[in-house]
Amino acid sequence: MAKKVAVIMGSDSDLPVVKKALAELKFFGVEYECHIMSAHRTPRMVCDFAEKAKGNDFGVIICAAGMAAHLAGIVAGHTTLPVIGIPCSGSSFNGMDALLSTVQMPSGIPVATVAVDGAKNAALLAVQILAISNDALSAQLSVAKRTMIDQINEKEKKLQAELESMDS
Secondary structure, three states, rough: OOOOOEEEEEOHHHHHHHHHHHHHHOOOOEEEEEEEEOOOOOOOHHHHHHHEEEOEEEEEEEEEOOOOOOOOHHOOOOOOEEEEEEEOOOOOOOHHHHHHHHHOOOOOOEEEOOOOOHHHHHHHHHHHHHOOOOHHHHHHHHHHHHHHHHHHHHHHHHHHHHHHHHOO
């Protein structure tokens, strides 16, 4: 059975960012669950979920939070699964507070952190982690990367053609 991805957001205000991760997981056919849990308002719920996640067939946990953004760190402190943090913008600091809260973890409690509002990359990283033990998922990732390369090559051809026509 393939492992699932847990996607936890600290607030429903994080949903517009999180939707990008959910769309990417869906694109790759990765099963996921999405929940709202707050590190500060529902800490017991967060800890309980994190402690049981591995036994509930999750392989990776993605945590999205803004402002103080302690969610990913609390989750990482209560599981041995990989945790990916998405710092969310929306505060008067444009997400820098969330970025620093997510990335500055103490030794022994790692959280992989993507860019502010970088939900798509969080999902891709989760897929890559799961693909280590899933050949079909690994093949899908290879196709997706090849498609990206082909798209850039096409853009390069168009650019060079446009530049040539400017010189004529």
